[in-house]
Amino acid sequence: MEAEIPSYDRKNYNNSNITQVDERSAEERAIDDWLPITASRKARWWFSTLHNITAIVGAGVLSLPYAMSELGWGAGVAALVISWMITLYTLLQMAHMHEMVPGRRFDRYHELGQHAFGDKLGLWIVLPQQLACLVAVDIVYMITGGHSLKKFHYLVCRDCKNIKLTYFIMVTASAHFVLSQLPSFNAISGVSLAAAVMSISYFTIAWGASVGKGVQPNGHYGRRSMTTAGAVFDFFSALGTAAFAYNGHNVLMEIQASFPSTPQRPSKKAMWKGAIVAYVIVSLCYFPVALIGYWTFGTTVEDNVLITLQRPEWLVATANMFVAVHLIGGYQLYAIPVYDMTETVLVKKLKFKPTWYLRFITRNTYVALTMFIAITFPFFGALVGFFGGFTFAPNTYFLLCIIWLAIYKPKRFSLSWLVNWVCILLGVLLMVVAPIGGLRQIILQARTYEFYN
Template identity: 70%
Template sequence: MQVDERSKKAKNVDEWLPITSSRKAKWWYSSFHNVTAMVGAGVLSLPYAMSHLGWGPGVSVLIISWIITLYTLWQMVEMHEMVPGKRFDRYHELGQHAFGEKLGLWIVVPQQLVVEVGVDIVYMVTGGKSLKKVHDLVCKHSCKDIKLTYFIIIFGSVHFGLAHLPNFNSISGVSLAAAIMSLSYSTIAWGATLSKGVQADVDYGPKDPSRTGMVFNFFSALGDVAFAYAGHNVVLEIQATIPSTPEKPSKGPMWKGVIVAYIVVAVCYFPVALIGYWMFGNKVEDNILISLEKPTWLVVMANMFVVVHVIGSYQIFAMPVFDMMETVLVKKLMFKPTWYLRSIVRVTYVALTMFIAICIPFFGGLLGFFGGFAFAPTTYFLPCIMWLAIYKPKKFSLSWCCNWVCIILGVALMILAPIGALRAIVLQAKTYKFFS
């Protein structure tokens, strides 16, 4: 009788937690959740990354990243239900299956938290900067200058309300709007850039002609590209919301959604990166929309689209963090699963990410640092290591070779990108005053 009661209690807790509380999502939910998770602030920095990489390496890195991340995403979708009757609803649960209960947690959770919290901090900065850009363009001469800090606070305040939405399905409307916005502002970014034409003084040479600058900027740009492919950190959690039966496993609809999402990613990423660099050369800003000054109404609209998009993206990346915190409080520390516990946890998290964003709003440097340090493992090679550990493909088979190529490239990215990004942050920090 006691066992039944305990299992019922555990079931009630799972029905309360945000990742496992609703499994009614359609395949297209996974499509726009993935677009919202992936096509974020990263796409706007791709022309800037191209200015450090140059034409040949830049195009190669973009294409190789697109192929590798689609391949590793397919692996994660496949591994979600590899054990009959069990679903790995969270990234760390898959890690525990691959590496063991304790080691799996220590390998996956810190990296996933760095990614998700890091993305939310960067999106706080992005939202604030986009709002400031709108303000500066709308009232160029009639308004006094307002600090970026206040715009980050305005952007962050929206999340104090949205953070109370209980699970992924409840934020599907926000996510759909965000996905539409990402496609819209990406189209505006490359369309307006193309209409502006190649600038008279365009230069495709290195931004910093010194050998040291070239090398470090190249490394940092690799991190910018890695940041642009961030959806893997929430893919299992998104798949967990799709219903599954032995006859119709969730990987079918999930993969359909992923394919649509990756087509949208290609339509957004490649034109923005290539046209942005072609038109502005090495004078492009770390956010392509900042390079565009006219037509004013179009740039204002694009920046408002960015604001709406990063509102949705923030929630997509925050949901697994909410789930982790609420799981620890309810399952380990034995708190009662109540609305006010959820409210305290989520409001605290939003306040914390907002405060850090205000302290260090280095958009370009943050992208490169988080991109290399945490995105490379969770996106480029951790799924491959799990695949090798679980399926043990034959040595030198196609699967074995593909996974090892991804692991080698991913490890190189993880080591090199943060080095260049840290240098960029240090250089920016020299002239920075706190809360400016």
């Protein structure tokens, strides 16, 4: 995965005597030490594993059996494998580019974009896409956490009065209001550990319980939709769902910023080690859930496979509680870069003082906003497909390849050139077709939805 070093830094890239001269003022250093992304650089390689598992292995994976039912066996397996390969490749690219310039670290995704395309253009290319991804994940996680708690409540207390989904979303939000005050990635390492363990646990339950049920007599493996147009739109939406399932790139630069780095031991080595371990674990989660869930239920599977499972009740209830705990940690992981963007603007541009009450107000406002949107539009499956294509495909599948080509300029028709162009073409195609199917599902579900039900 070592890239050709561009001519402007090849001479000094391996120079072990390179040191970074800190030209910041005392006030600037104090602000950077306060901002969540640059507050601490003491992470270890296994922090990368925990954060990447929490970031990548998310709620979207529970909809992969549903995506398989829209794609079918051949296209479904191909989509899973190709997505796994492309996203691992671009993730390793991203980790390498974190310190491509000697003596400098690109601590935030948009800083890498600015280096590749210029300060203004790079900011406008990267920042809106990344911000949309981060907010979209937090909204979907808020919705899914509410659904999981509602399912848990139903399973453990069938005779209890029915409680609206709105209130369960508010319960998950209450945890986010508290955890949002944790200052940095290192501060949420314990939360990520709990979230990673929970994610692995409920995925194991999901495919294990599916195996126990066996192939269901009412399931089949044909078209999910009865019309050709519906099947095409379902296919498009399923591609977006597959894209959404691999969404850790949007926080990778910021996670890597928490690692110490020296010329002898650059941060990319620890990041690569943690990321590869995480991706091995990801494959052990994704493929069994997707394939076994579809094998068991066929086209009768729900957009969240845990909702489809009914027995054994205690195991399904436990899995839903694990989902809720995992998504609480996952929400915070994606929220920290948003906090950093907001606080950077307030402190560096608008000259607010970096105080605890500024952090308290801004972060609680963000949690409240995502809670309101989640309560208003709780279309889990449709949102996954729409956001997966519209926002995640660029950031995860092809934007990094464009940056790589712009900076490193590999020889035309070389292996690096060909691989990156293939990723770009597939990613652009995904970005175009996936939101179409997702938007159609949102429209169909909105017809019968009662707000704040």
